[in-house]
Amino acid sequence: MELLGLYHYWVFVVLLMTGFYAVVAKANLIKKLIGVSLFQSAVFLLYITMSKVTGGTAPIVLPGMVDPVFSNPLPQVLILTAIVVGISTTALGLGIVVRIKEEYGTTEEHEIQEIDRR
């Protein structure tokens, strides 16, 4: 029961490993980048779930509140920054793939190695 209660950690781990597997096992550069994106998104979820306080609401003080319980806003702010970093990385990665396609005419890793060896 305890294992199921921690389901959000299972989502994190499964997503993380799916992304990691794609990075390692796929030969196509775009698929590798999708893997990197999944990998990063998993970490976003880890941060978001840790900020949740049971019964907590958004941390805004309103008049007439009695003993309010707030969720922790800090991890959400951190992850906002991390999302920006993730998007820039993906964008730059895709830009590099476009340049690779222009220069090599392919986005398959082994074909690029083949061309370089010649």
Next chain:
Amino acid sequence: MTGLDAHLPALQVVVPLLIAPLVILLRPRGLAWAAATAASLMAFAIAVQLTAGVLGGHEYRYALGGWPAPYGIELMVDSFSALLLLIVTGASTLSLMAGKASLEREIETRRQPLFYSAWLLALAGLAGILVAADAFNIFVFMEISSLASYVLVAGGPDRRALPAVFKYLVMGTIGATFYLIGVGLVYMMTGTLNLADMELRIHEVADQKPILVAAGFITVGLALKAAVFPLHVWLPNAYTYAPHAVTVFFAACATKVALYVLLRFDFVVFQQNLAGHEVQFAAFLMPLAVLAILVGSAVAMFESNLKRLLAYSSVAQIGYILLGASMVSVLGLSASLLHMFNHALAKGALFLAVLCLALRVTSLDLRQLAGAARQMPWTMGALVLGGLSLIGVPGTAGFISKWYLVSASLNEGALGVLLVAVIVIGSLMALVYIWRIVETAWFQAPAEGAATLTEAPLPVLLVTWSVALGNLWFGLAPALPLRLSAAAAESLLQHLP
């Protein structure tokens, strides 16, 4: 401590960060380069000023926006960060000064302002990692510097840089994300991101699993960024196909900054809180350091591309730095920090000489360089001087740090003798690969019908020789890096039982 002096830690990052977007606007030829060099020089001056303050016994703490730590963002400069700030800003300034002609040839004129802008962003990111005092800001600055460095490495005309940079990007991102997971887990347990605060609070939860897992994630992630063997596979190609000036910059400092974070995290936050941390740290990293020295040097011995040869030698040198740190003793750690400084000098001189060569020859393959020293004696002279320092010949900077490494190893008892053997074998292998370059360049006859070469332009040679002579200077008068590294090692390991 009045006026500007108190703001220096912030200015160290702000100056290059603010000038970076302005550089894009400087379209006329050469102006972008001049602005970038001026900004880099200014950063260097700030680093010198900070070092002077640190040597005077002062530790800079700066509360950003006036919010006190641990709630606000804090910047901190002690002797460890000052040592690396000197290396980073110095390497950037010297490689920009020497790299003008080379970069003008390698980067399209239209794109040059953008390129120099990315250069300053990389500098700002690296400096930011060194002044930041909290775990998350280190991550953000790490990504700023990494994203900019992918752009720099891919900027050259060689298309093989593109797959190399793709690999660098994927591995670098995974390393940074590992670090982020680790920081998240520590935050979950302690509720703080400030390193000094973390050190105090982690104590109560140190026996819990998430902290151990975090230590693992952080160490592995940063080892990936620092190209610790066997996580070094992104490094050789990235260094080989990057524009030559970029190689000078990164070979001198990029991986060392990741090692800086690794050492700071492990020794400040985890060391005195996790039971048996020093044993685990040594058991994990010492074998990798030994393997890095042996394998890196061995591969370098058989490599025929000059830049790739030196890149593999860098993998081996990271091994030396890690070896000193993995002894977890004040002597070993200060030897390791000293080697960071001296390796930056030696590798800087070597890659600057390569930059000079590349201005004149078409291929950096060793076979094509036969007899090059007869026509370019000054360039090859600087290369030999840098090489001697890399090997660790007495009288050069490399000797000082290897000497300290050996004496630190001898304190380790029976294991120490083995480590000394590894250091000696590594140095002998360095002798072999440097000798291969010397033999080809000085003693072989030029190939039939090879074009006659002329000496590299004077300004570039001047910078190259000033770095090469720096190897002699700091070999004979090593007081400055010695004082900094000893002070840094003592402050990092002050809680050692």
